[in-house]
Amino acid sequence: MNDNGLTARGVGFLWNRAADWMADVGRIALLVGDTLRMLGRGLRSFRLVVDEMHAIGVQSLVLVLIVSLFTGAVAAVQAAYQFSNVVPLKYIGSVILRSVIIELGPVLTALIVGGRVGAAIAAELGTMRVTEQIDALEAMAINPVRYLVVPRVVASIVMLPILVMIANAVAIFGGYVVSVTSIGVSSHTYVSGLQDFFYMKDLYSGLIKAVVFGAIIGWMGCYHGFRTEGGAEGVGQATTRAVVSSCVLVLVSDYVLASVLFKFIFAS
Amino acid sequence: MIRIRGLSKKLGRKQVLKDLDLDIPTGRNTVIMGPSGTGKSVLLKHIIGLMTPDSGTIEVDGRVVTGLGERGWNEVRMRFGMLFQGSALFDSLTVGENIALPLREHTDLTEAEIRDRVAERLEWVGLRGVEDMKPASLSGGMRKRVGLARAIAMDPAYILYDEPTTGLDPIMSDVINRLVRGLQERIGATSIIVTHDMASAWQLGDRLALLHGGKVVFTGTPEEARTTGNELVRQFVEGSSEGPIGVV
Numbered sequence: 001m002n003d004n005g006l007t008a009r010g011v012g013f014l015w016n017r018a019a020d021w022m023a024d025v026g027r028i029a030l031l032v033g034d035t036l037r038m039l040g041r042g043l044r045s046f047r048l049v050v051d052e053m054h055a056i057g058v059q060s061l062v063l064v065l066i067v068s069l070f071t072g073a074v075a076a077v078q079a080a081y082q083f084s085n086v087v088p089l090k091y092i093g094s095v096i097l098r099s100v101i102i103e104l105g106p107v108l109t110a111l112i113v114g115g116r117v118g119a120a121i122a123a124e125l126g127t128m129r130v131t132e133q134i135d136a137l138e139a140m141a142i143n144p145v146r147y148l149v150v151p152r153v154v155a156s157i158v159m160l161p162i163l164v165m166i167a168n169a170v171a172i173f174g175g176y177v178v179s180v181t182s183i184g185v186s187s188h189t190y191v192s193g194l195q196d197f198f199y200m201k202d203l204y205s206g207l208i209k210a211v212v213f214g215a216i217i218g219w220m221g222c223y224h225g226f227r228t229e230g231g232a233e234g235v236g237q238a239t240t241r242a243v244v245s246s247c248v249l250v251l252v253s254d255y256v257l258a259s260v261l262f263k264f265i266f267a268s
Numbered sequence: 269m270i271r272i273r274g275l276s277k278k279l280g281r282k283q284v285l286k287d288l289d290l291d292i293p294t295g296r297n298t299v300i301m302g303p304s305g306t307g308k309s310v311l312l313k314h315i316i317g318l319m320t321p322d323s324g325t326i327e328v329d330g331r332v333v334t335g336l337g338e339r340g341w342n343e344v345r346m347r348f349g350m351l352f353q354g355s356a357l358f359d360s361l362t363v364g365e366n367i368a369l370p371l372r373e374h375t376d377l378t379e380a381e382i383r384d385r386v387a388e389r390l391e392w393v394g395l396r397g398v399e400d401m402k403p404a405s406l407s408g409g410m411r412k413r414v415g416l417a418r419a420i421a422m423d424p425a426y427i428l429y430d431e432p433t434t435g436l437d438p439i440m441s442d443v444i445n446r447l448v449r450g451l452q453e454r455i456g457a458t459s460i461i462v463t464h465d466m467a468s469a470w471q472l473g474d475r476l477a478l479l480h481g482g483k484v485v486f487t488g489t490p491e492e493a494r495t496t497g498n499e500l501v502r503q504f505v506e507g508s509s510e511g512p513i514g515v516v
Contacts, residue, residue: 135318136356140370141342
């Protein structure tokens with residue numbers, strides 16, 4: 001094959017990829033629109049929402065506790081190392097607090113919940129798709145977006161900020177334990193460090209992020225689950241896509257939100 | 269009466285249905301036969317609005333349903349019940365909850381009335397006391413029967429069957445065929461049965477239709493199917509690999 005042929009194939013490949021990607025964006029926008037349209041009716045089946053809150057929130061709790069405990073512990077070790085002879089250790093509490101509530105708590109919680117919950121949602125809905133259960137819902141005049149998507153997205157949006165608040169508290173506690181036991185900071189110093197630089201806007205910005213991350217995780221899981229084709233292999237692919245896309249979108253939106261929130265809304 | 273005119277559908281590069289015409293008269297069983305992959309299930313999915321045709325129309329009792337919005341389709345779907353090939357039971361719900369789901373969603377029945385209706389439908393399909401079991405713990409034949417009980421929960425005017433006996437042993441197939449026949453007599457619904465199993469076709473069909481190349485190439489009574497000179501029908505009925513129906 002000559003160079004022109006190769007170039008043409010390369011351009012064709014890129015063009016197809018771009019077209020697929022644009023089609024995905026369009027279909028996700030439609031799913032979001034459908035979810036909002038069905039929101040009121042979907043919330044009337046409140047038991048479904050509560051079931052999903054349990055599956056998404058309560059069942060992620062142990063994982064979130066473990067991850068955040070060690071996040072706080074590592075933050076303390078790293079802070080002590082980077083402070084050495086430059087910054088007084090009395091600021092260790094402040095640094096841990098602010099890095100946890102602004103960034104580490106929301107993002108790490110979203111990434112692990114995205115992995116766990118995004119995969120679970122995509123696998124469940126994907127299996128329902130390939131075994132015709134979603135067709136069966138439609139055949140019974142039950143809107144699948146109302147019955148399946150609304151409860152999952154709502155539960156994800158509600159539970160993620162709650163998990164993030166718990167993760168924040170546990171991470172700060174993990175930092176406390178390491179600071180007091182192995183770095184040699186007194187309990188009083190750590191706590192006053194926490195108090196000195198605590199701003200509500202930091203906490204709010206983390207919780208606003210958590211809401212957005214929750215929405216991303218819920219919708220990505222549902223979207224890729226609904227789009228599943230072709231048996232067990234398709235379910236596996238949908239699960240992978242749900243996890244990868246929610247993790248990437250969490251990080252991208254984290255950057256966008258950080259820029260917007262701290263430049264405009266919480267700028268001072 | 270369901271009237272299908274000029275129905276065409278392309279899936280990927282394959283023209284699955286091609287200018288298909290079919291009439292399905294009320295109150296009788298119509299069996300749609302054809303080799304695997306000829307678009308029988310696709311046709312069924314068009315009738316209940318799970319797929320949209322590229323062109324052509326479907327009329328249900330005089331109302332054109334192709335092109336209806338979601339609300340319109342939901343009105344139509346309330347009069348249909350469908351038994352899916354793999355039963356499509358919701359595995360997060362119990363057997364009882366599966367059958368109760370359409371009743372809970374669309375009727376004002378009390379919980380006690382729903383419980384009675386569920387038990388009654390299960391009894392019609394020859395099952396008793398399985399309400400609290402999960403679909404995963406049922407055998408294939410039981411799942412089919414639960415799927416059937418769910419399909420008839422709302423007293424539909426039309427019941428669609430997608431390969432009702434596929435994957436079942438001959439005895440269970442006979443049980444299902446008898447049930448379908450019995451239900452027809454009990455609730456007087458119009459049944460549309462898609463199958464490639466000739467035993468079911470003879471047992472269930474008041475009218476048989478053969479799908480080939482995206483079109484209906486034969487319609488008639490079982491008697492006419494036995495005696496027709498149509499080579500496609502004869503090959504399919506005899507189950508021969510030699511003849512005008514190519515084997516892919």
